[in-house]
Amino acid sequence: MDLKTLPRPGVAAPGGQLGSAEAVLVRHYRRLVCLAYVTLPADRGRHARVVAAHAVVQRALPVVGGRTCGADGYPAARVRVLRGALRRRRWASAGFPRVWGVRLFTPPDDADAELDARLAELPPPARAGFALQALDGLDRAEAAEVLAWAGVEEPAESARAGAELLRSLGSPRWSELPPGYDACTVHLQPGDLLRRRRLAVLAPAVAVALTAAVVPVLVSSPSGGGSSAAAPSAAPERRADDLWRHTAKPGLTVWPARGDLLDDSALIGRATTAWQRAAPPAAVPQLLYAGRLDGTTVVLLTDGRSLARYTEAPDADPALALSPAGDSDVTAGAAVVLHRDDRGARYLLAPWVAAAATRRLDRPDEAERPLPFPGGVTDPVPGTAAQGCPGPVLQLRSDPVVAEQHAFLLADLGGLTPAHLTYTPPPDAASQARPPREAVGAQALHRWAAGACAVPEAGPEVRQLNLWEFADQKLPQNAGELAWACLRADHWDGSGSAAAAVLPPNGGRAERLAHADGRACSRYEQDTVAQYRWRAPNGTPYLLVAASRRVSRLVVTTPSRRLDQPAGPTRTLALDNPGSGPTTVEAVTASGARLRPIN
Numbered sequence: 264m265d266l267k268t269l270p271r272p273g274v275a276a277p278g279g280q281l282g283s284a285e286a287v288l289v290r291h292y293r294r295l296v297c298l299a300y301v302t303l304p305a306d307r308g309r310h311a312r313v314v315a316a317h318a319v320v321q322r323a324l325p326v327v328g329g330r331t332c333g334a335d336g337y338p339a340a341r342v343r344v345l346r347g348a349l350r351r352r353r354w355a356s357a358g359f360p361r362v363w364g365v366r367l368f369t370p371p372d373d374a375d376a377e378l379d380a381r382l383a384e385l386p387p388p389a390r391a392g393f394a395l396q397a398l399d400g401l402d403r404a405e406a407a408e409v410l411a412w413a414g415v416e417e418p419a420e421s422a423r424a425g426a427e428l429l430r431s432l433g434s435p436r437w438s439e440l441p442p443g444y445d446a447c448t449v450h451l452q453p454g455d456l457l458r459r460r461r462l463a464v465l466a467p468a469v470a471v472a473l474t475a476a477v478v479p480v481l482v483s484s485p486s487g488g489g490s491s492a493a494a495p496s497a498a499p500e501r502r503a504d505d506l507w508r509h510t511a512k513p514g515l516t517v518w519p520a521r522g523d524l525l526d527d528s529a530l531i532g533r534a535t536t537a538w539q540r541a542a543p544p545a546a547v548p549q550l551l552y553a554g555r556l557d558g559t560t561v562v563l564l565t566d567g568r569s570l571a572r573y574t575e576a577p578d579a580d581p582a583l584a585l586s587p588a589g590d591s592d593v594t595a596g597a598a599v600v601l602h603r604d605d606r607g608a609r610y611l612l613a614p615w616v617a618a619a620a621t622r623r624l625d626r627p628d629e630a631e632r633p634l635p636f637p638g639g640v641t642d643p644v645p646g647t648a649a650q651g652c653p654g655p656v657l658q659l660r661s662d663p664v665v666a667e668q669h670a671f672l673l674a675d676l677g678g679l680t681p682a683h684l685t686y687t688p689p690p691d692a693a694s695q696a697r698p699p700r701e702a703v704g705a706q707a708l709h710r711w712a713a714g715a716c717a718v719p720e721a722g723p724e725v726r727q728l729n730l731w732e733f734a735d736q737k738l739p740q741n742a743g744e745l746a747w748a749c750l751r752a753d754h755w756d757g758s759g760s761a762a763a764a765v766l767p768p769n770g771g772r773a774e775r776l777a778h779a780d781g782r783a784c785s786r787y788e789q790d791t792v793a794q795y796r797w798r799a800p801n802g803t804p805y806l807l808v809a810a811s812r813r814v815s816r817l818v819v820t821t822p823s824r825r826l827d828q829p830a831g832p833t834r835t836l837a838l839d840n841p842g843s844g845p846t847t848v849e850a851v852t853a854s855g856a857r858l859r860p861i862n
Contacts, residue, residue, distance in 0.1 A: 287336060287337055287340050288320065288323060288340055290337075291337055291340065292320060292447070293445075293447045294398060294399075295320045295323070295340060295341065295344050296316045296317055296320050296446045296447050297316075297394075297398055297444060297445060297446055297447070298341065298344055298345070298348075298391075298394045298395070298398055298399075299315070299316040299317075299319040299320055299344050299345075299347070299348045299446075300312055300313065300316035300444060300446035301382070301390055301391075301393065301394040301397075301398070301444055302345060302348040302349065302387055302390050302391040302394050303315055303316060303319075303348050303387070303390075304387050304390075304758065304781075311756070312446070313446045315348075316348075316446045317446070319344055319347035319348050320344055320347075322347060323340055323343040323344045323347060338409070341399075341409065342409065342412045342413050345391050345409070345410070345413035346413050346414055348387065348391065349387050349388060349391065349413060349414070349415070378432070378444070381428055381431075381432070382428070385424055385425070385428065386421075386781060388410060388415045388416075388417070388418075388421035389420075389421045389424035389425050389428075390425070391410060391413070391415070391421065391425070392406050392407070392410060392418075392421040392422040392423075392424060392425025392426065393424075393425030393426075393428050393429055394425070395409055395410070395422075395425070396422075396425055396426060396429050397425075397429055403419075403422045403423060403426045404422075406418075406422040406425065406426075407419045407421070407422035410422060498528070498531070498532075498535075499531060499535060499547070499548040499549055499550040499564055500547055500548070500549045500550065501519070501520040501525075501549070501550050502516070502517055502518060502519055502520070502549065503519065504519040504614075505519075506519070507519075507613070507614045507615055507665070508664050512592070513592060513593040513596065513613070513615055513665055514590075514591040514592050514593075514595075514596040515551065515565045515567075515570070515588055515591040515596040515599075516549060516565065516567050516591075518549075518551050518565075518596075518613060518614060519614060520549075520550040520551060520552065520553070521551070521552050521554070521611070521638060521639050521640075522552045522553040522554025522561075522638075523553075523554045523555065524553040524554050524555065524560065524562075525550070525553050525554075527553060530553060530560065530562060530575075531550060531553055531562055533573070533575075533581070534553075534562035534564060534571070534573035534583075535548055535564065537571075537573050537581065537583045538564060538571045538573070538583060538585075541583055541585065542569075542585060544564075544566035544569065544571070545566045545567065545568050545569070546566045546567055546568075547566070548564040548565065548566050548571070549564065549565050549566070549567075550562075550563075550564060551563040551564060551565055551599070551611070552599075552601065552611050554640075556601055556602045556609055556640070557602060557604060557606075557609075558576065558577060559574055559575070559576045559602055560574065560575040560576075561573070561574050561601050561602060562574075563599060563601065563611065565588060567588075567589070568587070568588065568589040569585055569586065569587055569588055569589075570585070570586045570587075570588040570599060570679050570680065571583060571584070571585055572584045572586075572599075572600075572601070572679055574602070584679060586678050586679035586680055586723065586755075587724070587754075587755035587756060588679075588680060588755065589755060590755075591680075593613075593615065593661060593665055593666060593669075594671050594673070594683045595680065595683050595726055595727065596613060596680075597612065597613040597615075597616060597659055597671075597673060598610045598611070598612050598613065598616075598657060598659070598673055598680070598681050599611045599679055599680055600675065600678070600679050600680070600681070601640060604643070606643040606645065607643035607644045607645035607646060607655070608643065608644050608646075608655070608675055609640060609641055609642070609643050609644070610636075610640070610641045610644070610657065610681075611639055611640055611641075612636050612639050612640075612641065612659065614639065615661050615662045615664065615665040616636070616639075616659050616660070616661065616662070617660050617661060617662040617663075618633075618659070618660040619633070619634040619635075619636050619641060619657060619658070619659050619660075620632055620633050620634050620657070620658045620659075621634050621644055621647075621655060621656065621657060621658070622656045622657075622658045622672065623647055623656070624647075624648065624652075624653060624654050624656050624674070624708075624711055624712060624715050625647075625648075625712055625715065626712070627705070627708035627709045627711070627712040631658045634657070644657070644675075646675075648674075648715070649716060651716060651718075651721055652715050652716040652718070652721060653674035653675075653676060653682065653684065653715050653718060653721050653728060654674055654675065654715070655674075655675050656672055656673065656674050656675075656684070657672065657673045657674075657675075657681065658670060658671075658672055658703065659671055659672075659673065669701070670701060670703045671683065671684075671701045671702075671703065672684040672701070672702050672703060674721075674728065676721045676722055676723055676725055677721075677722065677723045678722070678723020678724065678725075679723070680723075680726075680755075682721075682725045682726060682727055682728050682752075683726065683727045683728070684702045684711065684727075684728050684729075684730075685699035685700060685701060685702055685727060685728070685729045685730075686699065686700060686701070686702040686704070686706075686707035686710060686711065686729070686730050686732075687699045687700070687729060687730070687731040687732065687733075688700070688706065688707075688732055689732045689733065689734065689735050689746075690733065690734075690811070690812035696789060696812060698786075699729045699731075702730070707730075709770065710730055710732060710746065710748065710766060711730055712770065713746075713766040713767075713770060713771065713772055713773045714730050714748050714750060714764055714766055714773040716772060716773070717748075717750055717762060717764040717772075717773040717774070717775040718750050718752060718762065719750060719751070719752045719760040719761055719762035719778050720752045720760055721752075724754045724755060724756070725752045725753070725754060726753050726754060726755045727751075727752075727753045728750065728751070728752055728753075729750070729751045729753075729784075730748055730749075730750050731748060731749045731750070731751065731784055732746055732747070732748050732766075733747055733748065733749055733784075733791060733809070733810075733811040733812070734746075734747040734809035734810065734811065734833070734834055734835055735747070735833075735835075736807060736809055736833065736835040736837070738768070738797070738799075738807075738837070739799055739803075739805060739837050739839070740799045740800060740801060740803075742768065742799060742800055743767075743768025743769060744768055745765055745766070745767060745768065745795075745797075745807065746765070746766035747763075747764075747765055747766075747793055747809040747835075748763070748764045748765070748766055748773065749761055749762070749763055749764075749783070749784035749791055749793075749861075750762045750764060750784075751783075751784045751785060753785070758780075759780075759781075759782065759785065760778065760779065760780045760781070760783075761778070761779055761781075761783040761784040761785075761861060762775050762776075762777065762778045762779075762861070763775070763776040763777045763791070763793040763860065763861045764776055765793075765795050765807075774795075776793055776794075776795060776860075776861075777793070777860060777861040777862045778861070779861045779862065783861055784861075789811065789813070790810075790811050790813050790814065790850070790852055790856065790858055791810065791811045791858065791860075791861065792808065792809070792810040792811070792814060792817075792848060792849075792850035792858045792859070792860050793808070793809055793810075793860050793861065794806060794807065794808050794846065794848045794860050795807045795808075796841075803839055803840065804839070804840060804841065805837050805838060805839050805841070806819070806821060806836075806837075806838040806841035806846060807835070807836070807837050808835065808836040808837075808838075808848055809834060809835045809836075810830055810834040810835075810850040810858070811834070812834065813852045813853055813854075814830050814834050814850040814851065814852055814858070815829065815830055815851060815852060815853045816828065816829055816830055816850070816851040817829075817830050817834070817836050817848070817849075817850055817851075818847075818848070818849040818850075818851065819836065819838060819846065819847070819848050819849075820846060820847040821838065821841040821842050821844070821846045822841070822842035822843070822844035822845070822846075823840070823841065823842045824838075826838065830850070848860055
């Protein structure tokens with residue numbers, strides 16, 4: 264296929280030469296799925312990437328006025344697939360394909376390990392650059408042009424990184440890629456046999472190769488009058504009331520069932536059926552709650568990976584809300600939103616919660632207010648946070664059976680499960696890096712009061728928010744101390760984002776400096792550097808720079824000078840009169856790694 268003979272993305276092929284967009288998608292389905300699979304981030308398992316790759320391609324039909332476009336060509340389909348694979352919020356929508364009862368994985372191969380490791384080092388745009396050159400045979404310039412059409416900010420750099428990896432691997436092409444990257448030839452294995460062995464309908468475990476001809480195993484959630492495969496009809500399970508006291512892994516799956524409608528089998532059946540029709544659960548659902556709250560009937564179910572909340576209200580149609588909830592634990596599985604109205608949100612708390620209170624995150628010196636929760640259900644908690652800021656905030660304390668003297672904060676971000684708030688204190692030169700801790704201490708509360716509204720995101724898919732105070736800097740002219748922070752949002756699906764911020768002296772609100780998706784400021788990327796332009800009380804402009812604990816050198820270039828010096832014990836720098844032109848900041852770690860500020 265010659266790129267130069269194909270139309271530009273978004274321009275119809277003359278005379279319908281390439282047929283409709285749907286025909287193009289079908290004709291090149293295998294190649295497009297492989298392109299999406301290689302481009303998707305490497306921090307997920309193969310099952311999730313296989314499903315997501317097919318989802319991205321199946322959603323790549325252009326839509327105009329509610330109907331799919333006609334002749335649109337392979338280049339345009341390729342651009343739409345890349346845009347889908349590079350999206351910041353990855354694969355979280357309930358409208359993506361679902362797979363019930365099995366796990367999918369590409370055939371293993373000895374060559375996968377090296378390529379997996381090499382691709383994992385690249386950001387998704389560079390992976391896309393590699394895929395375009397390995398799969399479609401484009402050169403660097405052509406790959407950069409396609410990446411630009413797909414919205415990549417630095418297409419030439421991404422194409423260069425992909426080309427370097429391709430060259431180091433001996434410049435393979437489509438037919439030479441390892442089988443583990445062909446997401447249209449997959450193996451199946453059962454997903455959760457220990458739970459499913461209760462169901463007589465479970466077939467013996469098989470592992471068979473599938474080709475693109477059997478893609479319908481990926482069943483899309485219905486919209487309108489469509490239908491989807493449903494899980495076998497089975498009554499939801501109930502856990503023993505005291506199971507949480509005997510488990511070594513507290514989480515949603517050890518909650519007892521609560522509520523005043525536990526014996527209403529018709530209601531619970533309607534809730535289970537609604538879930539099966541929307542996106543079949545991965546296992547036999549477990550009943551967590553069934554009851555009436557403020558005139559609304561609520562059923563809460565989980566399959567160990569997701570939460571489903573079914574509601575029936577007198578003045579509205581029945582509604583189903585789904586939320587990821589895999590790997591819930593003593594904190595991330597401690598509260599679920601049962602109902603919201605004008606008075607606030609009501610939460611169902613975990614059975615191990617011994618005490619509950621509410622807290623104003625913007626008032627760190629104000630004591631928490633006790634929150635009653637008879638039967639595990641709290642009184643309404645009014646919203647107290649500004650738009651885009653975490654809140655309202657619950658302060659919970661665990662029963663000593665689970666963790667002695669363990670208090671923690673949860674922030675409501677609008678979803679079914681509040682996010683866990685943590686704090687990482689500034690470095691101590693005499694000790695190793697500090698892990699995140701509960702954000703209930705005085706310093707943590709004051710830092711969160713300043714930094715809460717600088718979080719990179721505050722949406723329902725966020726599982727945990729951490730504020731890492733990676734440096735403190737005494738400002739020139741005795742203007743106080745500036746705290747440098749990196750705020751991280753981790754999603755339930757393993758993805759996330761980060762934002763660098765400065766927290767001014769005297770408790771002022773933080774100023775967010777930059778934002779990045781990926782694993783910045785996580786335990787997998789613990790080095791960082793940031794810059795900030797600040798004006799002293801006497802009007803003198805400064806360029807302030809700060810870096811994390813493992814940085815040994817700072818290199819700063821301004822329009823007027825260049826500075827290359829040891830980072831010193833504080834790993835901070837203040838340059839007066841830096842000029843108004845562009846500046847370049849680079850940090851070098853003791854191991855020789857070079858860092859640029861988050862942008």
